[in-house]
Each structure stands twice: as C-alpha cells, then as structure tokens.
Amino acid sequence: MKRTSLLLGVGVLLLCLDARAVWVESGYMAGEFRLRNEMALLCGPQTIIEGFSFYLADKDWHPVFPKSNEPGYAVSVSGTTATMTSKANPAAKVEQVYTITPDGMRVDITAEILPNSGACYAVCDMFISKPVFAGAPVKRDGQAPLVLDPAKWATIDVDRVTLATPDGDWVFTLTSSGPGKWGLRSVCDRAWGAEEKKTFSFLNQASDVPAEGMTEKLSIEVRFLPKPDYAAKIDGLFAEKTSSYLTSLLRRYGAVSAESELPADPAQRAAWLTGKVCDVAANLDENGLDPQAGVVIPAPKSYQRGPGVFSVPQAFDVVCAPTHDAALEVLTEDLARFGVSVARTDPLPESTGLPAVLSFLHLKRASTQGSGKPGLVMGVWSRDAFVRNACKRLGIDVEEKSCGPEGYVLAVTPTMVLIAGGDDAGVLYGAQTLRQLLRKGAGGAEIPAVTINDWPDMKFRGFYVEGADRVANTEELRRLIRNTYSYFKANTVAFEVRWSLLQWKSHPELASDKALPVEDLAAISAYARRFHLEVIPAVFTYGKVGDLVRKHPEIAEVPDTGKNEPMDQFAYCPNKPESYALVFDLLNEVVQATQCRRLHIGHDEIKGMALCPTCKAMPPADLFANDVNKIAGWLAERHVETLIWGDFLLDGERWKPLGVDAANSGNPYYGGLDVAPAADKIRKDVIIADWHYCNAKTYPSLAYFAEKGFRVIGCPWHKTGNNYWITQGIHAINQMGVLVTDWGFLATRSPGADSMISVACAWDTAMPDPDHLTWSPEAVLAASIIRKDRPSGFAGANFAPVSLEPAANRPLSGTENAWFGASMRHGLVAPPAGAKRLFGVDYQIGEKCVVVGNAKTGQGIEATSAKIPVNMTARSLVFLQALAVDEPAVGLRAYGQYHVTYASGQTADVAIDGRNITHWLSRAPRQNPWMPWLYGQTWDATLAWEGCTKSGEPVNIQAYEWVNPRPDDPIASVEMTAKQDVAGLKLGLVALTVVR
Numbered sequence: 001m002k003r004t005s006l007l008l009g010v011g012v013l014l015l016c017l018d019a020r021a022v023w024v025e026s027g028y029m030a031g032e033f034r035l036r037n038e039m040a041l042l043c044g045p046q047t048i049i050e051g052f053s054f055y056l057a058d059k060d061w062h063p064v065f066p067k068s069n070e071p072g073y074a075v076s077v078s079g080t081t082a083t084m085t086s087k088a089n090p091a092a093k094v095e096q097v098y099t100i101t102p103d104g105m106r107v108d109i110t111a112e113i114l115p116n117s118g119a120c121y122a123v124c125d126m127f128i129s130k131p132v133f134a135g136a137p138v139k140r141d142g143q144a145p146l147v148l149d150p151a152k153w154a155t156i157d158v159d160r161v162t163l164a165t166p167d168g169d170w171v172f173t174l175t176s177s178g179p180g181k182w183g184l185r186s187v188c189d190r191a192w193g194a195e196e197k198k199t200f201s202f203l204n205q206a207s208d209v210p211a212e213g214m215t216e217k218l219s220i221e222v223r224f225l226p227k228p229d230y231a232a233k234i235d236g237l238f239a240e241k242t243s244s245y246l247t248s249l250l251r252r253y254g255a256v257s258a259e260s261e262l263p264a265d266p267a268q269r270a271a272w273l274t275g276k277v278c279d280v281a282a283n284l285d286e287n288g289l290d291p292q293a294g295v296v297i298p299a300p301k302s303y304q305r306g307p308g309v310f311s312v313p314q315a316f317d318v319v320c321a322p323t324h325d326a327a328l329e330v331l332t333e334d335l336a337r338f339g340v341s342v343a344r345t346d347p348l349p350e351s352t353g354l355p356a357v358l359s360f361l362h363l364k365r366a367s368t369q370g371s372g373k374p375g376l377v378m379g380v381w382s383r384d385a386f387v388r389n390a391c392k393r394l395g396i397d398v399e400e401k402s403c404g405p406e407g408y409v410l411a412v413t414p415t416m417v418l419i420a421g422g423d424d425a426g427v428l429y430g431a432q433t434l435r436q437l438l439r440k441g442a443g444g445a446e447i448p449a450v451t452i453n454d455w456p457d458m459k460f461r462g463f464y465v466e467g468a469d470r471v472a473n474t475e476e477l478r479r480l481i482r483n484t485y486s487y488f489k490a491n492t493v494a495f496e497v498r499w500s501l502l503q504w505k506s507h508p509e510l511a512s513d514k515a516l517p518v519e520d521l522a523a524i525s526a527y528a529r530r531f532h533l534e535v536i537p538a539v540f541t542y543g544k545v546g547d548l549v550r551k552h553p554e555i556a557e558v559p560d561t562g563k564n565e566p567m568d569q570f571a572y573c574p575n576k577p578e579s580y581a582l583v584f585d586l587l588n589e590v591v592q593a594t595q596c597r598r599l600h601i602g603h604d605e606i607k608g609m610a611l612c613p614t615c616k617a618m619p620p621a622d623l624f625a626n627d628v629n630k631i632a633g634w635l636a637e638r639h640v641e642t643l644i645w646g647d648f649l650l651d652g653e654r655w656k657p658l659g660v661d662a663a664n665s666g667n668p669y670y671g672g673l674d675v676a677p678a679a680d681k682i683r684k685d686v687i688i689a690d691w692h693y694c695n696a697k698t699y700p701s702l703a704y705f706a707e708k709g710f711r712v713i714g715c716p717w718h719k720t721g722n723n724y725w726i727t728q729g730i731h732a733i734n735q736m737g738v739l740v741t742d743w744g745f746l747a748t749r750s751p752g753a754d755s756m757i758s759v760a761c762a763w764d765t766a767m768p769d770p771d772h773l774t775w776s777p778e779a780v781l782a783a784s785i786i787r788k789d790r791p792s793g794f795a796g797a798n799f800a801p802v803s804l805e806p807a808a809n810r811p812l813s814g815t816e817n818a819w820f821g822a823s824m825r826h827g828l829v830a831p832p833a834g835a836k837r838l839f840g841v842d843y844q845i846g847e848k849c850v851v852v853g854n855a856k857t858g859q860g861i862e863a864t865s866a867k868i869p870v871n872m873t874a875r876s877l878v879f880l881q882a883l884a885v886d887e888p889a890v891g892l893r894a895y896g897q898y899h900v901t902y903a904s905g906q907t908a909d910v911a912i913d914g915r916n917i918t919h920w921l922s923r924a925p926r927q928n929p930w931m932p933w934l935y936g937q938t939w940d941a942t943l944a945w946e947g948c949t950k951s952g953e954p955v956n957i958q959a960y961e962w963v964n965p966r967p968d969d970p971i972a973s974v975e976m977t978a979k980q981d982v983a984g985l986k987l988g989l990v991a992l993t994v995v996r
Helices: 230-252 266-281 322-336 356-366 385-393 424-437 475-485 518-530 577-594 620-636 652-658 676-680 701-707 720-732 757-763 777-785
Strands: 011-017 020-026 029-034 038-043 046-057 063-065 073-078 081-086 092-101 104-113 121-128 137-139 160-165 168-176 182-186 200-206 214-226 302-311 315-319 341-345 376-380 408-412 417-421 439-441 444-454 460-465 492-496 534-538 598-600 641-645 687-691 711-715 737-740 799-802 834-838 841-845 848-853 868-872 876-884 894-902 907-913 941-945 957-963 971-978 986-995
Touching: 046 092, 046 104, 046 214, 063 092, 104 121, 121 214, 168 182, 168 200, 200 214, 230 266, 266 834, 315 322, 322 341, 322 376, 322 424, 322 475, 376 385, 376 424, 385 417, 408 424, 417 424, 424 444, 460 475, 460 534, 460 711, 460 757, 475 518, 475 777, 492 518, 492 737, 518 534, 518 577, 534 577, 577 598, 577 620, 620 641, 620 676, 687 701, 701 711, 701 720, 711 720, 720 737, 720 757, 720 777, 737 757, 777 941, 799 841, 799 868, 841 876, 841 986, 848 971, 868 986, 876 894, 876 907, 876 941, 957 986, 971 986
Parallel strands: 011 029, 315 341, 315 376, 376 417, 460 492, 460 737, 492 534, 534 598, 598 641, 641 687, 687 711, 711 737
Antiparallel strands: 011 020, 029 038, 038 046, 046 063, 046 121, 073 081, 081 092, 092 104, 104 214, 121 200, 137 160, 160 168, 168 214, 182 200, 302 444, 408 417, 408 444, 439 444, 799 986, 834 841, 848 986, 868 971, 876 957, 876 986, 894 907, 894 971, 941 957
C-alpha cells in the first residue's frame, strides 16, 4: 500500500529512564531515552538526534543534577505524550514533556533550580547525527545560507533553523525563557566523549546560576518534511540493515554467499539470508564455529593440515606419566560426550635400555590394550625419551623454541596422536588444543590430521576472579579453571579474597555468616596449580577495609559513624602498629593457604585516607608509599612478590586529558589527595597492575610505569577492544603481560562481564584486531562456561520436537502485535517455520509461539500458558526461549518457571532466571552496579538464534537444556508461568524439544 509522504503516522517514542523502557510507536519515528536523562531520536534506521539531555553542573563541571546515586525521574505516558518528573533531590524540580506529533516531536522543559543547589551551569544539549547532517545546507530567516562543515563551523545563535538533507528538511524551532541562548555549535574535534557525540549540537547554557535559584523554561520542536519517495526508501533501508547484519553473522559462521546467489529485492534478500542462517547454524558448535573448520583459539604459531583423520576408538588409551592428570582430565571430559572411555598407560621405564624403535613399538602395544587401535602419547620432550622417540618415528623435528617453556607440538595422523610439551604446562596446552579439534565423524569422534607447533608470546596471562571467595572449591569454579581459564591458555588466576568471607584461624571474629573455611581457598588453589595456573591472592589493604575496621576499630583512621556505610569507605591508619599486626596475621594465612609467590594487595580507589591528626600531617604520597613498602617488604622476606593497582599513582589532571580513565590521584571523590608522587617512593620490585576500562587504542600510562622502573601488567575489563589494545600496548613495550578483570562475572553469572581476548591475544599477539576477527569472542567465552554434561551434546542423543500448538497464542512475526508486541520496528525476523536444526538440536518452529508475562502490560498477556502436551520420557528438555522486560539488567533475578507434570503425578519446576535467559535485544544496555553491559550470551544456555529485528537490531533466543531428574517417568505436560512483580515482563517460548 502506498503511504503518504507526510511523516507516515504518529511517530515512535521509546522511554528508558532509570533503566525503564516504554514504547509508543506508529510509523517510522522513534525516540529512545537512555539511562536516566538522555534521549536519542530515530527516523527509520537512521539516528537523527544522538543525545538530548538537561543537567546542572557546579563551577568545576561536576554533576549537580542528575547524579548517579539519585533516583532520577518518574515517568508517565498518556497517548503519545510522555512526562518525566524528577524525583526528590536537593538541586532541582524538573519536568520534561515529550509529545510525538505526526511530523516529529516537541519537548517542553520546566526546571526550578532550588536555592543553594550548588549549580553554576544549567545546560540543555541536543547532539544531531553527524552522518545525517554533516555538509547539510543551513537556512535561517533573513540570514545568508551556511553549510554544516566541521572544519569551518563557528557557533551561531539560532531560534529557528532548517537543515536540508537528501531525504527532506528538518526544521528545529527553539525557545528559552531563561538567561541562556540557543546556539548551534560544532564539537566534532573534541578529544573526549563518545564518538557519536563528536558532532554538532544545539546548546542552551545558562551560566552563573544565582544562589537563590531560578526557574527556566525551554522548548524544542522538531519537524521533518520528507521527500515523496522517503517511505519506500525507509522500507528498503530496514531490509538492507537486516541483510547487512545477517551477512555479517554468516561471515562469522564461516559461510560467505556470492552476490549472484542473493535476490535483488531487499525484502526477498533478507528472507533468503534468514533461511541461510538457519541452514548454516544447523551443526555449528555452541561457540558459533564450524567443527569441520578446525579453528583453534588462540591461533597456533604453525598449523599444517594433513591427509585423513584420526578416528577415536571407544576405548582410548593414553600413554603418559601420572603428572599429566590435568591434561588427561580435560580430554576425558570432552571424549565422554562421544561415548569414549579413556585409560592411562605408563610408559616403559627408560632403564630398560630398549632401542628407540623397540621402545616405540612397546608404546604402540601399550596404547592399544583392549582396543586394537592406536591412542595418544603425551609427555615432555626434553625429559621423556618415549616422547622423543615418537617424534622421530613420526618425522617430527622438535625445535627448542617450539618446545620451550609452555610450548608444545601436537601431531595427529590417521594412526596415532602425539603431544610433545616443552614442559608440563606445554603438555596441558597441547591437550587443550586437541579438545578444540575433536569433532563428530561418521563413525564417532574424530580428529583431523594436523601438525601444530605453538608457544606463547607473553609470559604472564591471567584472569582476575572477583568472588572466588564466595564459590571457593565448588565444581562451578573448578569448571571455570579447566574449561575457561586453562582452556584459553592462561597461566595465572588472581583469586579475590575479602576478609569477612573466610574463616581465619588467627582472627575468627572477622568471619561473616557466609564465610567459608580457609581450607576451601587452599583446596581451590591446589586445583588451579594442577592446571598450571599460578595463584595470586588479591586482598584489600589500606583502603576498602571496612570489614577489618568494624571488627577492629583500634586501627581506624576515624571512628565508625555507625551509619552502616559501604565497606569501601574505610581505610586503616598506616601509622598504627596495630594495623600491621592484624594485616600480617591475615596475610600469613593467605600465603600458607595458597602457597603463592605473588600477592596483590589492592590500593585502588582508596577512600578515607589522611583523616586522623597524625596522617593529616604527612604528605599523602608518603602515607601510600610507606604502606606499600612495609607490606611489600614483609612479603619479600617470605619470597612473595607484591602487586598493586596503579590508579592512585596517576594524577587525574595530567592523565585524563590524554584519555586515561583510571587516574585517581587528586580525584575529589577519594579526598582529592595528591598521591601520584608515591610512584617515585615505592620499591621497584612492586608490580603495577595498570587498569583501564575505556575503549582506546593506546594506553600511555603503561609506558609511564615501565619508564619509572616498574614491571607492568595491563588490566582490561569486558570490552573486546579494551582487551585487545591494552594487550597490544603491553606487548609493544615488552612488559609482563595481562590480567583481565571480571567485576560482576560470578556475582551476576553474566558472561558479558568477562572476556577471553586479552589472554588469547597475550598467547598470540598476531591475533587480528576486533574488526577483523572471524569469530565472536562473546560466543567463544560463553561456550567455555556452559556445562559439558548436557544430554543433547552426547553421542546417540535423539531429538523429539514437541508441538506448541495447544498453547501457542502469538504469531512469531508479520503484525505489529506479533511476538512481544513491540511494534513494527522491533518485530522479530524469526527462523522460518518448519523442522529446523540449530547448533545441533532439532526443533519444530511453528507460525505461532507461546508468550506469557506480567498481566499489567496489557496486550492480552496472561501470567500462565495453557498446558503443552509432551507424553514421553526425556533425558532432558530444551527450551528455545526469550525475554522482554522494561528493565534489562544483569543478575540472578527470577522471571518465571516451567511447571513439569509427570505421568505418575509427580511435578518439577524449572526456573527461568538470569542464568538461562536475558533481554532479547542484545544491544539494549543491561543495568548493574558498575556500567551498562551489552551482550546476548547467558551462563547456562546456548545462544541458538542470533537473528535480528525488522530494523536490523541483533536479538538473542536462548536454548536452555534442563536435565530431567526423573528420566524414566514420562512427562505428561509443561506449562509456562511468568512472575508478576517484574515490570513489563514478557516470556516467549519459540520451541520445545525432548532429548531422549
């Protein structure tokens, strides 16, 4: 149907304030309010306004309103008008009214700035899209025409202005009753801030806000006058965006289609690519990789494919010494999924004096006992004669470099497998590579014939594990050690230890109700060492020691206020001997339990320094350096090296203009103390853990610390670019290595809080940059976390898809009320209906799905579904599921459950929670105490459908496999129920499959 050219309907508004999202949509306009006080406006797939916000700041431009620790706004929606009213705060009463009109939007802001608010500036700033408007003619009544040229632009006053674009004219009308005037400025060359905001902006800035306060009223009207062909263009752009995303997904899956294969019509092309994604994803591994491709991560230094494959026998013999039990354990775990049993055979004693060829023949006989087929030989090349003999027999020329520290040679032929390690760690890393090559063949498990020589580029490759003290010695943490940390060839784990979470022998009074025995820390440390992971305990000293100060007030800088302040608000007094008597008692237990040779003593973000009279009289840099040196000296006497965080050694005024985010010397939040000079006073045997979490390509503080004479470790967080470039920065200056932090990873069970890129890149510094990777770091990490003992992944698994028809209540696509009823823009590009295989599991995709949710959301959503008949036994059930919610967030929140009824009358409930489901729009920010995360992976489920919306936004549908505790009792039915206390909650079940 042909649409009119006048803005195609009423428009669209998305509100997302205090992480709450409310949709009002019609046509092609969309507004999105991001996190508390910022809005983006879209027209079709094009972003028109990159950011719109009103805020107050003091004379130093620190925020006065809104603040991150304040509640923000209350939101109400009536028709196409959304009203945001500020919640109680000491600075201002603000009302923002957004009205969607048939051809754009209008914004009216009333701000009453309260007396003594501390505000100096009242600012309204609206950033327009540089790709849309750069070079656009600028028209003003009675003024000479201009062009938005970033190189030549000078700020102009505006009240009404028209920006002409190829698609039509955008008319902005701006008024103000306060002292500020509207101007159109360029910030295209600004060094700081988000890239999308390095553009042009409409700015209204009132300076010198009077102490007695004032009231300001602002209004902005935006109208779009499109050209006649714009509606058809938008449809095409949506289809092109969808096709672009699906093409990039196929490229990551290793499937590239020739242009001649693709339909010319954009809509038909998108549909064709959707089907192609299904076809390609049929037999991918859960990491998104084709098992036939033999991809190894991190990539080896030398990788040669040979003819044929090694067919793994059902009884697989491994010739190795008992010292390689960790390598044997990881291989046994993976081979079990193929029905293969593994047995270890001792090599011949070297004292037998057998000739090399006879010794090798003995190995072949020993490795075939009970199977009639050859097996695996593994050991250390320089130590084990039987390994050297096997190398000679296979014609493998082992060089010192490839079999140096942590290096290995992996040779696979149709008749045997060999791992020759440079040391015991190299043997383990060879086994971890072998795991990645295992695949399902026609007759069972097989391994492609290869010869791999590999060794690490960087000596220090580590994961920092926050919350290790909460899950110490659990199978969950052991699984991470062998299947994640060691799998990507890390050689270090830093286990964070909080003083109240372990039962210390020397100070039992510190233990909280949740404290675990210190023996658990010792046990998990021993397990990590088996996998050649150096254990570095990470503790808190000087700052963030509220758990010590509350139990031992005699060490405090100042008395506890009794206000139950957060633990990170306290420091101990470094001038009191009692402080070190306590700290050294505890460190002694830590060293004994972990048998560590390095220990991280914290010293980041210290709040509460220099408050007592003695400390106030000393330079803050001396306080900091004296504390570090005293602890480092005590540890050195016990042959333990010291690590500290580097942020307090970087002066914010010097480093933040250079893009260095973690520079906290002088930071007012931490007391504004000048601690940076301590860098010249700290012992040079202390190792600096230099953390930075911004996405940058250079991190100049790494070289700064190295030039000061310190050894340096780069510490990124979860962002792929941050991980990659900080690793390259450390490599460029030939420093120690990397320690990737994981704040929130275990606390929320969110794969999005961690990354494997740094560790993998530290092994292989030739890794392509993130823009050129052919695999997804997020998918690869998530696949390493999920349990390996799911029935669907075992040989012989049979799949019986279940029809959802008796309970199906919503079409998957095609109408505005389909799927989650999230409008045309957010309609699901769904897997085509019919029998489909996704990541090795068979499903029956119908035209309809099952949707339940919070009944208050309207749209006919009910809390509980009708019963879905099953009527068969099951080893497990696989739920293909998704979630929509007003407040996308991380964590272990419960969203609902599946109620399983057995033929016997017994029942079981299957939790739907943050471990196995996440908001279906993968790029919607997940809120948490740290920063918004963007991800589509979960802890206990596989991302089985990575399609997109009608507008090309990535989506995720999770395949969660529940292992049935009653496999012999037929399941009669399943019904889905949603919790009613989660705002905007909708749960969608796309398919259900029984694994038999």
